[in-house]
Amino acid sequence: MENYLDIFINSYSEYWNYFLNLIYFREIENYFYGLIAISVIVWVLEILFPWRENQSIFRKDFWLDTFYMFFNFSFLIFSFL
């Protein structure tokens, strides 16, 4: 009985490893670094040359939008693959 359980669990963990090693999962990681790089560059530009000078660097909804950014970017990547 334990044997069957092992096979069952192993097959799943093997599949999971195979899944994570798929080439597009490695690319996804790079896409996220790309998004972070673009965001930091534009954010630095905003800090150096602000249009509305009295707006905080951490403006209203900064963290909400950062969450949205990663959330929706994952959907973009999924749909693209």
Add this chain to the structure above:
Amino acid sequence: MVGYLLHVFQLFIFNILIFVALSNTTAAFFNDFLGEIGVSLESLQLFNVSALPAWLGLLIFFVVTDFVQWNTHRLLHRVDFLWNFHKVHHSVKEMGFAAHLRYHWMETVVYKSLLYIPVAIIGGFDVQHVVFVYFFTISVGHLNHANLGWDYGFLKYIFNNPKMHIWHHSKELPVRYGVNFGLTLSIWDYLFKTNYIPKNGRDIELGFSNDESFPQDFLRQEIYPINLKKE
């Protein structure tokens, strides 16, 4: 607390399932429809860009997808059902790079579904090239929503820019269904006369009418369109 986390988890899984199902269904539906009327996707392709020089294929992909998305964006404003989803993006009160990707996940489904058809008709796009276009459009989109007073000189008639896009987010609009629908290119707005920059938009109020009653947190923003229907 646990209940709240469970809700977030369920919502996320549910989103992905629905999302994948909807995208795949649209693609399958389109292919079945073509099969039904006796044509294959290949025969419907107007032309295949793989025969063209790489830069030209890239340019065609970029211009075609931008124009389709410009029309999709107009649809999001024009149709009340879609506008309720699009409100999340217009609830931004202060501009900043991340505001670019503040939108309801349903928008991705709408955009990608409508994009599938033209991209399928013009075949032969290289994945590596498409990624390049994606990152270019994300960079321009980030700049459009940034707290920057830029318009790139004469290029403003071709590329969307912060000075133009802030008017798209203006609370007061000259026409009911909005202005400046451009994503990466502004040229469509100039061609179809939906451009609107009456003055420097630095200090205008952003949002939409009655946005005071729009939810402030992620979860309530997600269920907002469904809750509306119940009322």
